Amino acid sequence: MQKLNKFNQYLLERYPTVWNTKIVWMLLAALVFHIVFFIIGYVSHIDPVSLQKYSVKDDYFKNGVIFVHLIISILLIVGWLLMMLKNNAFKNFYPTSKGKLFGQFVQYFIIIFSCTTFYFSYMTGFRMFINNKYPDQEMAKNIDIINRTAPFLSQNIESYTLENRLFPKPFYDLYCENNIEKIDRNKKFFVYYNRVYQYYTLYSKKSYQKDKKGNFIPPNPEYSNKIQPAYSDEEEKFETFYYKKDVVDLSSQIQTTQPSFYNFSEIFYDYDFKSFDDGVGAVDANYYDKNSPDYILKNKKAIINQKTAALLNSKNSAELEKLFEDFLSISKTYRVRNNLNAKKWVSMIYSKDNPNFEVRYFIKDYGGKTRIDEDAYYEETVAVDSVVVAADYPNENDIRDSIKISEFNPEINQQLAPDKYVKNNTTEYYYLSENMKDLLKNVDSVKKDDFFSDNVHIYIWIAFFLSTFIFGFRITGLRSLLFSVISAGVLTLSITLITVFYGLTFRGQEEFFVAYFVLFIGLIILLIPLLKMNMTNKMVSSVLINISLNGFVLLMLLIFAIISLHQKAACQIPVTHIDYDYTYQNCPNIFEDLGFILSYIILILGFVFMYFYTAILQKWKAMPE
Template sequence: MKNFIYKTNQYLLERYPTIWNTRLVWMLLSALILHLIFFVFGFFTLSNPEMLQERYVKDIFFENGSVFLSIIISTLLLVAWLIYMFKNNAFKNFYPTNSFKLFGQFVSYLVIIFACTTFYLSYQYGLKTYIASTYPDAQINKEIQITNDAYLFLSEDLEDYTLNQRRFPKPFNEFYCEDNNKFIDYNKPHLSFEEDSYQYYTLRTIETPIDEPYNNNIAESYNDSTRNKGFVYSKTVDSIRTYYFKDSVVNLQEWIKTPIPSYYNMSSTFFVSTNDNLDDDELTYNYSSDYEYNYEEYSDYDYNYRKSFSIRHQLRNKRNYELLERNDKNEIKQLLEDFLVISKTYKIDHNLTSNEWLNLVYHPNNYEVKNFIRDQVKDAYDYTSPIAVDITKTQAFYNNRLTDYHYDNSSLHNVFENIENIKDSEPIESIHVFMWLAFFFASIIFIFRITGLKHLLFSVITVGVLTLIVSLLAALLFYVTAGGSDDGAIYFISYFTLALGTLIICIPIFFYNSIKKIIVAICLNISLIGFSLYLFLIVGIISMHQNNACRDDIDYYKSYHDCNTLMESVGLNWSWILFFSAIIFIFFYTKIIKNWKSLPEG
C-alpha cells in the first residue's frame, strides 16, 4: 500500500504538480469513503418504525448527534489536509507558475472543501433511499386509504360527529348550518342536542368585480344593513368575487333521523396524501371583521368564528355514508382489522382489538356514537369524570360515554407525514449553503497562499472598519430622515457601497503600479471574496428601482398586480449565477494576482 501511494504521488508530481500539491486525489478518496459511511448511517437510522412517530423526522440529522459528528470529521480532515498542503507553496517560493495553475489551485481547494463538508447530503439521501425502498407509494397510499376509512370509527372527538359536520346526501351540502346559539332563530325550525342548536339556511349572493369592489351598482346593497347581515363566506373565481349571506330558514328534519352525534355526520379526513390530486375548493365560513359591512352585527359578541368545509369533506362524508348504509358488519370488522394491522406495523400505542372496537361502534340504529375512545392512555388523575362539576351538558354527554380504550392517532399521522416528507424532500436544495461555505474558505486559503497572513489580517480589519463606517452613516441618515421616507437614505447607502466596491475592485486592476503594495493586496483580497456580493448589490439596486417604478404606476393599486423585479424573476437561481460569476472572476483575476506579486516590496 505504501509503495502504491509513493508511486501515485511521483506520477502526480511529475505530470500534475498542482493536483499533487493540493492532495486532491487523496482528499477526494477519503471524502468518498466517508460519504459512503454517512449514507449507510442515514439508511439505517429509521429502521425502527417507532422513530417515525416523532414530528419532523427528516431533520433527525440535527437531533441525533450526526451533525456534530459531521463537523468534527470535516474539521479534522481539513486540518490534516492543510498541514500537509502548507509544506509546499510554489507561489510563495517563486517556483514557475502561471495563471491557469493558480486558478487550478483555487478550484482544487473549492472541490476538496465541498467534498469534506457535505456529509449531510449523503446522510439525507441514505434516509430517503431507505424510506422509498421500505415504504413504496402503492403501499402507503393503500394504508392511508384504509386509515381514512377506519378513522370514521375512531370516535375521539365529539365535535366530529355533531350535526353541523354533515355534508351528504345532497340537501346537506346545499344549505348552511348555523350552530351558534347566538344566531339561532328559535321561532323557526331548528334541531337541538343538549344545549347546542342547529338551524339550516339557504344562501343568497352578491357579486362584485375583484378590481372594482366599491362600484356604484353594488354600493346601494352594501349600505343596506338589513341585506348584508348574516355574511357567511366569500369566493373568488377569475375576476369576480361572490359574497354569500344567510337568507331563509329551511326545515331538514325529514332528512335527519337524530340530532344526537352520529357516525353519519363524520366528514373529516384523517390524512391527506401529497399524491392526492383532488382539486379541493375549500370554503371558509367566517364571521369576522374581514367583511367590514357585516362586522357591526356581531361586534356585541366579541366573536370571530371560522370553520371550513370543502369538496373533500363532502366526498369523505359520502364515502362514510355509503359504508354505513351497506350495514355490513363483516366489512366493518375487516376494515378495523386492517387498520390495526397497519397500527402494529408502525408500533402505534393503543389497547384496541377488532372485536372490542366493533362492539363499541356498531349500532345500526342510526349509528349513534355511544362510546368515545381516548387519544392517549388514561391518566391516573382523570378529569373527565361524569360527576365533574362546572361542565356543560354536551361535555357531560361526552364524559359519560368516554371509555378506557385509547389510540394514539397523532403518532400515526406523524408516521404518514414523515414518510411523505422524506420522500418529497430534496436534500440537494441545501447545496447552496455548502457551495458558498466552500467558496468562502477556499478563498481564504487561496488568499493566504498568495498574499500571506499579514495581508489577510489587514484585509479583515479593513472590511470591519468599512462596515462600521457604512453602518454609522446609515444610522445617521435614518436619524436625519426620521418621520419621512427611508427610500432616499436606502438609495444613498446602496450607491455609496457600490462606489466603494467599484473602487476596491478597480485599484488592483488599474492602479497597482501607483499605490503601495499592501493597499493593493488588501483591495485584491477583498475583491476575491466580495465580487459576488458586489454583483448582488447591483441586482438589488436595479430591483429597488423596478419596484418603486412599479408602485408609482397609476394602475398599481387598481389591479393589485405584483411587481416582478429582476431579483424575483430569477429567484434562487441567482445563487448559481453569482457563484459561477465569482469563479469566472477569479479565473481572469489570476493575471492581476501575478502582476501584484511582481511588484517590489514597499
C-alpha cells in the same frame, strides 16, 4: 505504499496542480465518509417509533449527527491544508499560468464542498430506507384503510356534530348556518344542546374593487343594504362573496341532531393538504371550513362521509370488524400504541337501541390515566342561559340583544352538556392517533420533499468563501490576509458610523444612502488593483486584492438589492387592470422573481470573476517588494 508513491510521482510529473492540491486523496477520503453517513442515514429510523414525531428531517440536527459532521469536516480540511501548504508554487515564483491558478481555486471549491456535504449522503440513505420499507403502493392501500377507519375512533365530539355532514348531496350543496343570531326562527332549524343549525341555498357575486386598506369591497346592492355574506373566497385579483338565499328543510335526511357517525367527514391523512394543518400533515376540521370553495378537499371529505354512511347502512358487523382488524394490523406494524380490540370496538358502534349510530362511547387519544392537554374534547366554554353575539358587519361595535338559547331548546337544562357527555362516556380504550399522523407525514415528507435544493446553497457558499479565503492566503500570504481582515473590520465600522450620522442628521432615504455608499466604496476597492495598482505599494494592493476576492459576490448581491429598492420605490404607482377597470399595486421584486436561481447566478458571476482576476494576481506578484 510503494504503489501510492508511484501514483504520487505520476501526478507530480503529469498533473502538478492536481498533485499540489491533493484533490485525488481528499475526494477519496470524502467518499469514504459520504458512504459512512449514507449508512447512518439508512439505519437511523429502522424503528417505526422514531418516525412518530414532528419533522424527522430535522433529526440530523437534533440528534447530534451534525456535530459529528462538523468535527469530521474540520479535521479533513485542516489535514488537507497541512498537506497542501507544504508546497506553494506561486509563492516561490514557479511558472504558473492564469488557467492553472483558476484551476487551483476550482479544486479548492470541490474539495471543501465534498468535505462539508455529508448531510446529503445521510438524507439519501434515509430516503432509500423509507422507499424500501414503505413502498408507495403499500402506503396508498394502508392510508385508504386508515382514512376509512378513522371515523370510528370517536376521539373528538366536534367531528360528529351536524355541521360536519357532507353526504348525501343536499348537505354538500347547502350552507349550514350555526350562528344563533343569524337563525331564522320562522323557518325550519335543528337543535343540539346549545347549538342551532339551519340550511340555506346560496348565490355568489364577485368584487374587483378594493378600499384604501386593500380589502375587497362587497358588491352592491348587498353592501348598501348591509347584507352580510355567508363567507367569501379571496383570489389575487378578485373576491367571491357568497350570500344566503332560501332555507331548506332537511328533516327527511336528519334522523338525529345528536353527535353521530353519519356526520363524520374529516380526512385523517392526506399529504396533498399538509399545509391545512400547520405543517403536521393531516387535515384538521378545526382549520377547514366545510363551506369553503376548495372543492378538491371538500370532495375528498364528502367521499369519506359517503363511505362511512355506506358502512353504517350495510349494518354488516363482520365487514366493519374486518376493517378494524386490518387497521389494527397496520398499527401493529407501525408500532402505534393502542389497546383496541376489533370485536369490542364494533360492539361500541353497532347496537339495537342505537339505530341512528349516535356516538355513545369515546376512545382516548392518549395512554394512561391522564393527558397533558386537558381540553382534548371540548375546548369551548358556553353559557347555558343566554348567548350574546356581537354583529361585526359592517359595524363591529353593534351588539344586538341577547338571544336566549332556551327559546330554541326549552329542555336544555335537562340535557347533558357535550363536555360532560364526553367525560361520562370515555372508555379505557386508547389509540395514539397523532403518532400515526406523524408517521405517515414523515414517510411522505422524506420521500417527496426536496431536501437538496432547500439546503445546497448553504454548503455552496461555505465552500466558495472558504475557497476564496484559502486562495487569497496562498497568493498573498498570512500577513496580507490578516491586514485585509483588520481593514475590512475597520471599514465596516466606519460605514456603520457614517450611516448612523446620516440617519440622525438628514433622515429619510437611509436605505438608498447605505446601499450606494457601500457600492461606491466597493467599486473603489475593486478598481484600484485593476487600474492603478502601480500607484500603491505591494502590501496595500494585497489588502485590496484580498477584500476583492472575498467581497465580489457580496458586491453583486448588493447590486441586486439596489435594484429591489428601486422596484419597491416605483411600486407606489397604482396600475389599472385593462379588463376589469380596477386599480391595484403591481410590485415586482427581483429576489422573489428569481428565488434561489439568484444564488446560482451570483455563484457563476463569482467564478467568472475569479477566472479573469487571476491575471491581476499575476500582475501583483510581479510587483517589487
